[in-house]
Amino acid sequence: LSLAPPRLHPRSLLLSPLTLCWNGPRDSASMLVYQDLLTGDELLSDSFPYKEIENGILWEVEGKWVVQGGVDDQAAKVVDIVDTFRLQEQPPFDKKQFVTYMKRFIKLLTPKLEGEQQEKFKKNIEAATKFLLSKLSDLQFFVGESMHDDGCLVFAYYKEGATDPTFLYFGYALKEVKC
Numbered sequence: 001l002s003l004a005p006p007r008l009h010p011r012s013l014l015l016s017p018l019t020l021c022w023n024g025p026r027d028s029a030s031m032l033v034y035q036d037l038l039t040g041d042e043l044l045s046d047s048f049p050y051k052e053i054e055n056g057i058l059w060e061v062e063g064k065w066v067v068q069g070g071v072d073d074q075a076a077k078v079v080d081i082v083d084t085f086r087l088q089e090q091p092p093f094d095k096k097q098f099v100t101y102m103k104r105f106i107k108l109l110t111p112k113l114e115g116e117q118q119e120k121f122k123k124n125i126e127a128a129t130k131f132l133l134s135k136l137s138d139l140q141f142f143v144g145e146s147m148h149d150d151g152c153l154v155f156a157y158y159k160e161g162a163t164d165p166t167f168l169y170f171g172y173a174l175k176e177v178k179c
Helices: 010-015 080-084 095-112 115-134
Strands: 032-036 042-045 050-053 058-062 065-067 077-079 088-090 140-143 154-157 166-170 174-178
Touching: 058 115, 065 080, 077 080, 095 115
Parallel strands: none
Antiparallel strands: 032 042, 032 174, 050 058, 058 166, 065 077, 088 140, 140 154, 154 166
8 A cells, every 4th residue: 555645647736726635644845725714715825926915914926827728729728826726706896895895804814813913914904905995996806616705805906017817815814734
């Protein structure tokens, strides 16, 4: 009986985040998956580097349009992050809906944070919310695969002149899991 993880084609790792976490012996080169702290949905992995903005409240991640399942020009093109983590696009929010969502999100997330992390979140979430409100008309909204109402939103927009989307995550709403 072999304890080695199953051999997977490299592309299958991109298409199936559920296979990213293997419960066998771990090595130092483990992958990190970031789960929604409120729902457990996998939203991101360390395969997609991020940059902290808005005092660490938001993580900025560059997405890419890729050909789904290969290189054929006739194949469907998808955004890698959306496809990899099975993100589900939501209808756009108006300002009132967004503010209502943020109030609920803050109320749900704050008790799950501890000590200094909770204080930093409380101190900086208002500025991050204003930042998102300033981009509201340009944002696409996504949730995790479960589409749970209490889930953390993931935002996407196109920077000026960009052909690939930039994603924004609430860093404090992500739980790091070694796989």
